[in-house]
Amino acid sequence: MRNPLFLFIFIFSTASFAQKVTAGKETKTDTASKVFKYTNPMTRDSVLSMRDYMIVKSDSKWYATGTSNPVWTGPNPGVKLLVSDDLVNWKFHSYLIDAAKLPKDCPYNGRFWAPEIHLIQNKYYLTINSGKVTKEDPKGMSTHSIWLFSSDKITGPYKLVNGPLTSQYNNDSTLFEDDNGDTYLYCSGNGLFQAKIDLKSGKLTTPIEKFLDKKQPGYPEWMIGGIEGPYVIKKEGTYFMFFSSWTRGYEVGLLKSKSPMGPWELVSKEPIFGTRKKGYRPELAVSGGYDHLQFTDTQDPYQETGHNALFEGPDGSLWTSCHYFMDEKRPYPYSQSFEKWEKFPQMGIEPVQYANGRFYINPPTWTQQIINLKN
Numbered sequence: 001m002r003n004p005l006f007l008f009i010f011i012f013s014t015a016s017f018a019q020k021v022t023a024g025k026e027t028k029t030d031t032a033s034k035v036f037k038y039t040n041p042m043t044r045d046s047v048l049s050m051r052d053y054m055i056v057k058s059d060s061k062w063y064a065t066g067t068s069n070p071v072w073t074g075p076n077p078g079v080k081l082l083v084s085d086d087l088v089n090w091k092f093h094s095y096l097i098d099a100a101k102l103p104k105d106c107p108y109n110g111r112f113w114a115p116e117i118h119l120i121q122n123k124y125y126l127t128i129n130s131g132k133v134t135k136e137d138p139k140g141m142s143t144h145s146i147w148l149f150s151s152d153k154i155t156g157p158y159k160l161v162n163g164p165l166t167s168q169y170n171n172d173s174t175l176f177e178d179d180n181g182d183t184y185l186y187c188s189g190n191g192l193f194q195a196k197i198d199l200k201s202g203k204l205t206t207p208i209e210k211f212l213d214k215k216q217p218g219y220p221e222w223m224i225g226g227i228e229g230p231y232v233i234k235k236e237g238t239y240f241m242f243f244s245s246w247t248r249g250y251e252v253g254l255l256k257s258k259s260p261m262g263p264w265e266l267v268s269k270e271p272i273f274g275t276r277k278k279g280y281r282p283e284l285a286v287s288g289g290y291d292h293l294q295f296t297d298t299q300d301p302y303q304e305t306g307h308n309a310l311f312e313g314p315d316g317s318l319w320t321s322c323h324y325f326m327d328e329k330r331p332y333p334y335s336q337s338f339e340k341w342e343k344f345p346q347m348g349i350e351p352v353q354y355a356n357g358r359f360y361i362n363p364p365t366w367t368q369q370i371i372n373l374k375n
Contacts, residue, residue, distance in 0.1 A: 036087075036314040036371040040364065041324040041346035043090050048082060049344035052114040052172075052229065055087075055311040055321040058154045062087050062311070065096065065115045066323065069344065075099060075133050075140065079115045079126070081155065087314055090347070096126060096156050097149075107132045108147045108163060110140025114229065116309065117154060118175045120183060124151045125199055126158050127173040129187075146173040146187060148202040162202025166193075170208070172307070175199070176232040176260065184260050188228035190214070192243060194261055211262050212255075214245075220269050222247050222276075224290050229307035232260070233318075240267070240359060242308055242320075247285075248276035248295055250306025250322070254359060273320070273350075273361040275302040277327055298363065301334045303327035305348055305364040313351060315373040320361055324348030 043049065050066030057063075064082040077100065083093040102109045110131040118125050126149040131140030147163030165173075165185065172188040175197070185197040185204065192212040195204045212219075214227045225247030232241045241255040241264060251274030255264040275298045285291035304325035313319030323345035326338065351371065353360040 034373050036373055037368060038088055038349065038371075039368045040348045040350075040366055042088060042349055043082075043347040044339075044341045045090075045346075046341050046344050048090055048092065049341070049346055050080065050082075051323045051325075051345045052307040053321045053323050053347045054116050054309040055319075055347075055349070056117050056119070056154065057312040058119070061085055063093070063117070063154055064090065064321070064347065065117060066347075067111075067113050067115075071111070071113075074138055075110055076112055079112050079128060087349070094155065096158055097128065107143065109133050110144060113144075114172045114307065116174050118177075119154070120175065120177045120199060121181070123199075124154050124158075125149070125161075125175055126151070127175060127185075129171045129173055141169070145170050146185070148199070150199075161199070165197070165202065165204060166208050168208070172228045172230065174231050174309075176234075178234065178260055182260070184232070186230040186232055186241065188230065188243075190226075192227060192230055192241075196261070206261075209261075211264060219266065221290065221293055222251060222271060222295075223253065225281075225284065225288055227253075231309045233310055234260075235354060235359070236357070238357070242310070242359075244274075244306040244308065244322075245271070246281070246304070246306065247290060248278075248293065249280045249298075249302075250274055250304035250325075251276060252306055252308050252320075252322075252361070256358070267358050272359065273305070273308070273363070274298075275300050275305045275327075275364055277303050277329070279329055280304075300364055301326055301330040301366055302364060303330075304345065310352060313349070315351075315371060318352040318354070318359075319349055320352050321347065321349050324364060 053066040055064045062084045068076040068080050078095045079097040081093045082090045084090045108130040113129045115128045128147050131143035133140045145164035148161040149158035151158040170187045170189040174186050176184045185195050187193050191210045193210050195208045196206040223245045227245050229244040239257045251271035254267040254272045256267050257264045308320045308322035325345040326342040
């Protein structure tokens with residue numbers, strides 16, 4: 001059975017007080033909506049397909065960026081920006097970085113993985129993860145690291161601040177501004193890393209430090225294939241870091257700390273969100289030595305729902321975004337005949353809850369969801 005077409009209804013009423021996310025911090029805004037209906041995946045278009053979707057609300061619009069296709073086979077076309085007036089209907093806006101327009105000697109003309117946009121101190125900061133494509137290194141992986149750009153507008157133009165920010169392979173960079181204005185960089189690269197950063201100069205003010213390994217002693221086996229995609233937010237004096245693992249599918253874990261530089265500890269021994277399928281990347285499971293893992297498949301039509309980030313949703317509260325990728329061997333009653341868009345990762349969103357001193361996310365959905373908004 002096919003998922004129903006997504007629907008969206010906004011019925012305007014009186015304004016209400018709600019939360020807004022800006023670079024991991026919470027502020028206040030107004031919303032004047034009553035009902036929001038949505039069906040994942042939100043995009044159903046091979047042109048709009050990306051991985052690692054990050055959504056940012058600016059004024060009355062939502063913007064999204066992510067890893068453009070092709071992801072694995074070589075350089076991709078750059079950093080795409082999508083835009084929506086209602087969070088449901090998305091369209092291509094522009095290239096924040098167009099690889100075709102970069103000079104041949106550009107040191108960051110590679111794969112442009114997992115870009116993120118953060119509004120910090122009235123300026124938009126864009127992080128990208130890329131390297132230099134050469135004949136010897138056609139994917140630019142040997143120089144793949146983090147580059148920082150800034151702009152006065154979310155739509156750009158973005159100017160290079162500094163890069164590469166580290167002298168080693170790093171990926172999936174994200175930024176966080178603390179209450180006192182201090183800013184931090186988090187990233188992946190065969191584990192999770194952290195450092196303090198001065199955004200105006202784009203220079204790290206503390207050494208880049210690996211604080212969590214995928215095979216960390218005492219940590220659960222669902223992390224051992226790989227961990228990546230950090231995203232940090234502060235709530236009630238505690239720092240929370242969302243991260244993803246692709247050991248069994250894409251699953252999201254949650255860490256917490258009393259300091260932005262740790263020590264970090266797992267909030268839950270189990271993932272707080274995601275999908276898992278026994279047939280997921282079997283060749284990596286064999287080569288990585290974790291094909292012995294025993295687990296039960298989730299009953300959804302996805303093989304991946306991960307690499308998340310938080311944003312202000314239609315009700316003004318916290319929502320999560322990431323890519324939702326259909327499972328080629330999805331269980332009955334889902335059709336085994338794929339449409340073109342289903343062969344590519346698409347945007348997925350879900351509301352986020354906070355209770356008992358931690359964050360929760362319900363399992364990924366694929367049927368119509370109805371959210372009653374605050375009046």
